[in-house]
Amino acid sequence: MTLSLWATLLAACFVISFTPGAGAINTMGNSLSQGFRRSIWGILGQQAALVVHILIVAAGVGVLVAKSPVAFEVIRYAGAAYLVYLGIRQLLAKPQAADEADAEEADVSATSPLAAAESRWSMFRRGLWVNLLNPKAIVFFLAFLPQFIRPDQPLLPQYLVVGATVIVVDVIVMWGFFALAAHGMRRFTRSVRGQRIVNTAFGVLFIGVGLLLALVH
Numbered sequence: 001m002t003l004s005l006w007a008t009l010l011a012a013c014f015v016i017s018f019t020p021g022a023g024a025i026n027t028m029g030n031s032l033s034q035g036f037r038r039s040i041w042g043i044l045g046q047q048a049a050l051v052v053h054i055l056i057v058a059a060g061v062g063v064l065v066a067k068s069p070v071a072f073e074v075i076r077y078a079g080a081a082y083l084v085y086l087g088i089r090q091l092l093a094k095p096q097a098a099d100e101a102d103a104e105e106a107d108v109s110a111t112s113p114l115a116a117a118e119s120r121w122s123m124f125r126r127g128l129w130v131n132l133l134n135p136k137a138i139v140f141f142l143a144f145l146p147q148f149i150r151p152d153q154p155l156l157p158q159y160l161v162v163g164a165t166v167i168v169v170d171v172i173v174m175w176g177f178f179a180l181a182a183h184g185m186r187r188f189t190r191s192v193r194g195q196r197i198v199n200t201a202f203g204v205l206f207i208g209v210g211l212l213l214a215l216v217h
Contacts, residue, residue, distance in 0.1 A: 001148065001161050009148045013166050016144075017173035022083055022209045026130045027174045028182035029090065029202045034118055036183040041120040043174045045127025047167045052132060054163045057141045058155075076214065078133050083210030086126070091203035093195075 001009075023046045030039035131137065149158050185198070 001150075001158055005148060006161065006165070009162065009165055010169065012144070013169035014173065017170045018177070022130050022134070022206070023127075023170075023174065024178045025202060025205045025209060026086075026127055027178045029206075030123055030127075031179040031182035032186060032198060032202075034123065036179055038118075038120070038123070039179040039182075040175055041123040042127035043171055043179070045124035045129075046131045046174065047171060048124070049128050049131030050137075050167055050170065051163065053137050053141050054145065054159065054166070056138055057145055058159050080210040080214035082129055082133050083206050086130075087203045087206030087208075087210060089203075090199050090206060093199045093203075 026042055026046070027039055030042040145159075145162060148162050149155065
């Protein structure tokens with residue numbers, strides 16, 4: 001891959017990663033509820049899903065999914081249902097009393113009052129499913145990746161470069177922007193009222209994205 005082509009890929013990856021979606025919502029929710037440092041586990045789960053999407057497209061299975069209405073619809077509705085489930089769970093989350101929410105402000109890895117400490121595996125798994133159950137991501141990568149792959153050159157090194165660039169950029173944006181931005185709002189979660197507002201906001205966002213995934217073709 002030439003330097004100019006890689007630079008184009010890099011710029012495109014940043015634009016795509018900065019586009020708000022379920023992954024960004026999940027990252028911000030994790031940063032608010034579990035702390036900035038621990039939010040990385042959800043981000044890693046999301047990256048694992050991106051690796052799966054890239055492998056699916058590279059193996060040619062993405063074409064089958066894109067051309068199979070049944071497979072596409074099953075994955076689409078499953079993903080939408082999962083996002084709505086996450087939204088409802090967020091809406092029903094019970095705030096803690098203010099005196100229980102007095103965490104160390106300097107410790108960015110401390111658990112916020114929005115929720116009890118969630119295991120790393122649970123955060124990883126949720127991030128994985130949030131990105132994995134999105135058939136439009138497969139279709140997107142199916143249209144996106146070939147623009148940076150030259151069939152007349154060895155494919156494996158090219159897919160490795162593309163995959164590494166996509167993942168590194170997404171981690172930088174998710175952790176360095178969305179998680180950091182959400183962490184700056186943690187002061188508002190020190191009160192029960194603030195917790196309810198944040199829970200409601202993220203619950204509605206998850207449900208909204210889920211409904212869009214289900215209804216917008």
